[in-house]
Amino acid sequence: MAQAGSPNLVAIGFFFVFVAVTLAITWWAARRTQTAEHFYAAGRSVTGFQNGLALAGDYMSAASFLGIAGLVALSGFDGLIYSIGFLVGWPIVMFLIAEPLRNLGRYTFADVVAYRLRAAPVRIAAAFGTLAVVSFYLIAQMVGAGNLIRLLFGLSYEMAVVIVGLVMLAYVLFGGMLATTWVQIVKAVLLLSGAFMLAMLVLWRHHMNPLALFQAAAARYGEGVLGPGQLVSNPLDAISLGLALMFGTAGLPHILMRFYTVPDARTARTSVSYATAFIGFFYLLTFILGFGAMEIVGRDAILKIDKGGNMAAPLLAQAVGGTGFLGFIAAVAFATILAVVAGLTLSGAAALSHDLWVHVVRKGSAPEAEQLRVARGATVLLALLSIVLGIAFKGQNVAYMVGLAFAIAASANFPALVLACFWRPFSTRGAQASMIVGTLSALTLIALSPTVQIQILGRTSAPFPLANPGLITIPLSFAVGIVVSLLTPDPAADAAFPGLQERLHLGGD
Amino acid sequence: MSEDRKSILKTLSAAQWRLALRLTLAMMAVYFGFILLVAYDKPLLATRVLPGLSLGMLLGSLVIVTAWVLIWIYVRWANGHYDTTVASLREKR
Numbered sequence: 001m002a003q004a005g006s007p008n009l010v011a012i013g014f015f016f017v018f019v020a021v022t023l024a025i026t027w028w029a030a031r032r033t034q035t036a037e038h039f040y041a042a043g044r045s046v047t048g049f050q051n052g053l054a055l056a057g058d059y060m061s062a063a064s065f066l067g068i069a070g071l072v073a074l075s076g077f078d079g080l081i082y083s084i085g086f087l088v089g090w091p092i093v094m095f096l097i098a099e100p101l102r103n104l105g106r107y108t109f110a111d112v113v114a115y116r117l118r119a120a121p122v123r124i125a126a127a128f129g130t131l132a133v134v135s136f137y138l139i140a141q142m143v144g145a146g147n148l149i150r151l152l153f154g155l156s157y158e159m160a161v162v163i164v165g166l167v168m169l170a171y172v173l174f175g176g177m178l179a180t181t182w183v184q185i186v187k188a189v190l191l192l193s194g195a196f197m198l199a200m201l202v203l204w205r206h207h208m209n210p211l212a213l214f215q216a217a218a219a220r221y222g223e224g225v226l227g228p229g230q231l232v233s234n235p236l237d238a239i240s241l242g243l244a245l246m247f248g249t250a251g252l253p254h255i256l257m258r259f260y261t262v263p264d265a266r267t268a269r270t271s272v273s274y275a276t277a278f279i280g281f282f283y284l285l286t287f288i289l290g291f292g293a294m295e296i297v298g299r300d301a302i303l304k305i306d307k308g309g310n311m312a313a314p315l316l317a318q319a320v321g322g323t324g325f326l327g328f329i330a331a332v333a334f335a336t337i338l339a340v341v342a343g344l345t346l347s348g349a350a351a352l353s354h355d356l357w358v359h360v361v362r363k364g365s366a367p368e369a370e371q372l373r374v375a376r377g378a379t380v381l382l383a384l385l386s387i388v389l390g391i392a393f394k395g396q397n398v399a400y401m402v403g404l405a406f407a408i409a410a411s412a413n414f415p416a417l418v419l420a421c422f423w424r425p426f427s428t429r430g431a432q433a434s435m436i437v438g439t440l441s442a443l444t445l446i447a448l449s450p451t452v453q454i455q456i457l458g459r460t461s462a463p464f465p466l467a468n469p470g471l472i473t474i475p476l477s478f479a480v481g482i483v484v485s486l487l488t489p490d491p492a493a494d495a496a497f498p499g500l501q502e503r504l505h506l507g508g509d
Numbered sequence: 510m511s512e513d514r515k516s517i518l519k520t521l522s523a524a525q526w527r528l529a530l531r532l533t534l535a536m537m538a539v540y541f542g543f544i545l546l547v548a549y550d551k552p553l554l555a556t557r558v559l560p561g562l563s564l565g566m567l568l569g570s571l572v573i574v575t576a577w578v579l580i581w582i583y584v585r586w587a588n589g590h591y592d593t594t595v596a597s598l599r600e601k602r
Contacts, residue, residue, distance in 0.1 A: 085540075099587075214561040232544070239541060276576060287570075505598075
């Protein structure tokens with residue numbers, strides 16, 4: 001990519017078309033967004049297929065597209081370990097989370113945890129966990145956006161961060177969940193078709209035979225690239241990361257919120273099936289994109305543009321499809337970031353307005369107009385916060401922050417959700433303790449981990465040996481929830497359990 | 510709620526939990542089995558199954574396929590027996 005850092009006209013053209021189309025969708029959605037139910041849940045009118053695509057759109061961030069393709073290009077098989085880890089959380093969402101969530105809640109996952117518990121303590125703890133997950137995820141996306149757009153479009157980093165923040169604000173503020181859902185759908189279709197076309201162009205050179213491509217990559221960089229390398233050297237580290245990826249998916253607030261957009265539990269189930277099919281297909285494509293970039297572009301050329309390998313997929317697009325195709329793929333990557341950031345902001349705004357304002361400050365009774373006003377205020381606040389965080393973290397190594405967001409989601413949100421739905425003795429104090437200990441222990445252990453201590457602060461050793469805290473913090477959060485519940489029995493919660501079970505299976509309407 | 514409905518709901522709820530738990534454990538076993546192989550037996554996973562295809566890549570793809578199959582098993586049960594029972598319970602409400 002000789003012209004990296006200089007404006008690519010095709011990329012800018014495609015990007016403007018994407019923004020124009022999505023803003024038109026937002027204008028259409030804005031006229032239909034008149035109540036809190038529309039703002040948070042798109043009027044519960046989304047179909048299973050649409051929600052499946054939107055879930056895939058929310059989940060497949062630029063980190064998975066650019067990051068994993070780069071990781072495979074640079075380290076071969078080891079990169080695939082991530083592709084696989086990001087998929088295995090979806091069956092867990094299906095078996096334990098999707099249907100109870102749809103039947104028990106309205107707008108946030110805290111609705112489900114608080115269903116038979118006292119609202120204020122539970123919702124404060126849940127909002128704390130949600131905002132921690134959303135903030136770290138947002139930082140990773142905004143910093144990624146700034147770097148990517150600087151490389152692909154030649155804009156300054158700050159300008160890129162501000163543009164992403166403002167366009168995303170327009171989607172969420174005016175169009176609410178309906179616009180956000182359609183932005184995710186458009187983005188998912190673009191990303192899936194872009195990755196598919198790119199993979200086909202690569203395979204075209206190898207008689208449509210992926211094995212011939214892998215063989216050619218191995219011939220260029222040694223047989224070792226097809227087998228495990230150094231990424232997983234410490235088994236405990238690997239298991240810890242695996243646990244966070246597997247159970248983190250089932251605790252990501254922007255993913256959980258999508259289950260409220262469908263009319264019933266059966267549609268929620270259908271949407272997970274479609275999402276898992278699309279996401280699995282996408283990650284299988286990353287095998288081809290990664291090895292394709294390795295074989296066709298070459299490692300040196302990838303490293304020369306970006307040491308993290310993030311430009312492997314765009315470089316591959318240029319090599320097999322020319323500048324026009326590079327422009328298309330670059331615009332797809334930009335659209336991907338915009339859509340993920342919009343989903344995150346909406347879920348953060350729901351925690352602030354629905355959980356904290358409506359249920360804690362106003363004790364559950366706020367007029368419709370006020371709910372909508374507060375939700376929009378929270379959206380503006382979060383959009384500004386994301387711009388500020390993006391600029392504050394400029395130049396920082398933030399790759400670990402997505403892993404951190406997954407670890408907090410798995411430790412703070414997932415245990416409380418499962419215990420609230422399936423374990424009768426779960427008490428208000430138990431839920432509160434589980435969510436707060438989950439969030440704080442994940443934050444503390446990451447701060448003490450080798451990633452932060454050695455790679456970022458430059459120290460020689462780290463007090464905590466694992467890069468990801470999941471192995472400790474997920475069991476800890478379950479244990480704290482169980483022990484505290486047994487010590488502080490909650491008769492009201494116990495008495496409400498049969499009602500919860502009935503509604504969990506039969507639904508409320 | 511009548512005693513009859515209560516017991517049907519209880520049975521259904523227990524069956525749902527049992528299946529969900531089994532499928533979750535199956536997914537965990539397959540995924541962590543794969544991760545442990547990556548950690549403990551790198552030479553085995555580097556073995557070629559076909560030219561250009563290592564055992565590790567084959568097993569990795571099969572983990573993704575396993576996720577699809579487990580979801581398919583759950584959906585088949587839930588769309589059939591589970592939804593029928595739920596519909597009959599809702600009618601009696």
